[in-house]
Amino acid sequence: MNEEDVVSNKVDFTGVQWKSVEWTNLCLLYLRAHESRTPSPILGDHVAAQDIDRIEYDFERMHRVLHPDINQFMVALRSAQFDAWVGQYLDRHPEATVLHLGCGLHSRALRMARPGGAWFDVDLPNVIALRRELHSESPSYRMIGSSVTDPRWIDELPTGGPVLIVAEGLLMYLTPREVAELLHRVLDRYDSGELIADLLSPWGPRMSRVFTRGLIKWGTRDGGEITRWEPRLTAVDSSPIMAGFQRIPLPRQRLLYRAQHALPALRNYDRIYRYTF
Ligand SMILES: C[S@@+](CC[C@H](N)C(=O)[O-])C[C@H]1O[C@@H](n2cnc3c(N)ncnc32)[C@H](O)[C@@H]1O
Secondary structure, X not given: OOHHXXXXXXXXXXXXXXXXXXXXXXXXXXXXXXXXXXXXXXXXXXXXXXXXXXXXXXXXXXXXXXXHHHHHHHHHHHHHHHHHHHHHHHXXXXXXXXXXXXXXXXXXXXXXXXXXXXXXXXXXXXXXXXXXXXXXXXXXXXXXXXXXXXXXXXXXXXOOXXXXXXXXXXXXXXXXXXXXXXXXXXXXXXXXXXXXXXXXXXXXXXXXHHHOOOOOOOOOOOOHHHHHHOOOOEEEEEEEHHHHHHHOOOHHXXXXXXXXXXXXHHHOOEEEEEEEO
């Protein structure tokens, strides 16, 4: 997109309420855009940067509270590991249906969808409404505004073939029962596939009871519950989101992440897991 397109495609997000779910998504988008502008980015999400250039919002105020110079790497490391595993799966199964659950304003579909496959971005209705201001659907790309816990959205999906279920920053907001039911419903519909999801440690819900009114509902020590709840899934890989800290191009930030990575409680607070069926 050139500069003229950016100007003519402006979207007004000034109505987004501070600290709402939509605002959280705007923060994540902003951090990914910021990271794409570092000299040697880890994620390099240039679509996020184009989106931010189009959005009218008080980003100066957001910048002051987010501390992007440090926090951009948390977001970039997590998304880059997701992208790596998503890319590996789609290299093997370009025709797969991708279910990107709790997609927020993430640009993954625009960067990674393969010709011949079908991609569904799913999030709560208000978030999808915002997303629709930025991007359009196509025959192979759809957005669904629904809670993933509502069984009806699944009826809109094709059946059979391979499926890739991607859940970045989502499953911790669901109860164990909701996670189990979601997995049963999706797996019932497909022949094979993978689930890639990050899960918080048991500290997540404990701290959330104190700091965020219990928004985080589920934490796990090792992701083993997933295979107990849905035995068709087999765990194949897992990695702390900070595992790639050596790739951080700025020395002070790299040192900070190295220190966090050295402490097991911090290193394992948010881990990405990969399951196959
Ligand atoms: C931390 S954000 C992550 C967004 C996106 N995956 C990213 O990495 O930028 C969590 C997302 O999960 C979504 N979410 C939370 N509960 C949900 C539910 N029950 N159904 C669908 N989406 C949900 C929120 O609306 C939000 O967009």
